[in-house]
Amino acid sequence: MRRGSRWFAALMISPTLLVLVLVVLYPLLAAARESMYVRGEGLDADGFVVEGERFVGVANYAGLVGERFVNAFANTTVFTLATVAVETVLGVAMALVMHGVLRGRGLVRASILIPWAVPTAISGLMWRWVFQADGVANAIIGQKILWTTEGVQAKLAVIIADTWKTAPFIGLLVLAGLQIIPDMVYEAAKVDGASAWQTFWRITLPLVKPALVVAVLFRILQALAMFDLPFVMIGRGKFSVETLSALIWDEATQLRYGPAAAYGIVLIAYVSVIVFVFVRLLGADLLADARSRKERA
């Protein structure tokens, strides 16, 4: 490569790298460091008051075996599994229905997409209103359920609200996948006497799998970091809906930076493991693009 063009490359690429260093890399390293320190006043082993930072090693990670962390970890996992599973099934069903609509598909598509575009912190407010003791949800089912108090019903309310927000997202990505399946394939299946059920499992699903895998991976990433909905709908510090992100935020606002940073590092590790397993198992070929271009180059 010529010398001049190398400079030019650096000029074009470095702003992106600079922003990523400022916003992602530095906070990541700062959090990793913070997770091994304690700040503020404290007593040392001899009973003297010490100020400032002290290195404590993995002491901040001791909370990992505590009840609160285990609960938040379990909530995050349950929310992720439940919402992504329900949203995938509903999303595929919605995509199939939308694919069959001939007139007004644009309208249907636009209306189910609204929930996805709306700020989650705002839809959380709306759902809080819907799930009030004398709210719309209880009026419709004719029950008196205290949705926003501690308990399973609070979890359920969050899952319903999250599903409502993101099932359409999966639906749209699957619809895009459905639309590029040639009619010929279906005609061939029909000639061979395949039932609708067989056609779905043997043809439709395998052919939309690439689109579905990407959609589900995006969703898992978001669900593992869930914060807005439980926080706004049910409230802060509510045990039964406290996610890892909520725990991190709460610890940080209580000035317990060390544990908050430690939980953050654990969340990143958790997300990385899940993504790795997911990509390995389902073969999401996210990097096919980069790779194929490299081969051509």
Place this chain on the structure above:
Amino acid sequence: MTATETPPVAAASRAASAGPARRLPRTRTVVVAAAAYLIAFLFLFPYLVMILTALRPQAELREPAYLPTDFAWENFVNFWSGGLSGNLLITLQVAAGSTILVLLVALPAAYYTARHRFRGRTAFLILVLVTQMFQPTAMLVGIYREFSQLGLVDSIWSLILVNGGFNLAFAVWILNAYFSSIPRELEEAAFIDGTGRFGALFRITLPLAAPGVVTALIFTFIAAWNEFVVALTLTTSPEQQPLTVRLNSFIGQYQVDWQNLFAGSVIATVPVIILFALIERKVVSGLTAGSIK
């Protein structure tokens, strides 16, 4: 395999929508359409409730799910006079600032990686993609630490930087895909015709990539507009908070003025819905680019 599939997706969707029409029996078509409209209604229903509540006089607040007898437009006026217009301005500045930042930073990187082969190019693209995996909440402490050291707590600049940074990955990837799909020969032809390197870029390539650029920008704008947890952490004074955070601060132990709160929510929602309607198709093809062959 790049975003060249954008046009084919659109073409195929046209073909497919004509396809099943001829083969499906009529009753089934009607049933499917009815199901689709029902689903659409179910997804819109909570919003209807919200908009109706925003228009309800306070006296009628305890009668859910019916039409208000008279529309209380003053709820929207209350929003303005209650000082929330300042928070709307903060939201606008943060969203616009993040969008401009992404445009300035992502465009050169995406263009260069699409047009040139250089060492570390794939590594760069993968690095950008990996940052998508790190969510702001996980490193909240690091983010807070950094911006308090920089003296940027309670400042729109920190929110612009964070929102821009966390939306860079998507912008770089979708723009890279768009630029790659534009034949290099077009640019070279213009260059030979004497437009110069930059003339070719501005007169040929950028106009052709405009749909991708617009998509990436609107996507960033919406994401920054909707962001909650970082703003919640980095802003402390009410007048510096974006709308999402400020509206939520009205939920407390005391009685909530739902009708005013929802008037504010409608105002916070309408702009993103309009923007989203403009790019909805492109976001879908952008997200699936690289997965659908």
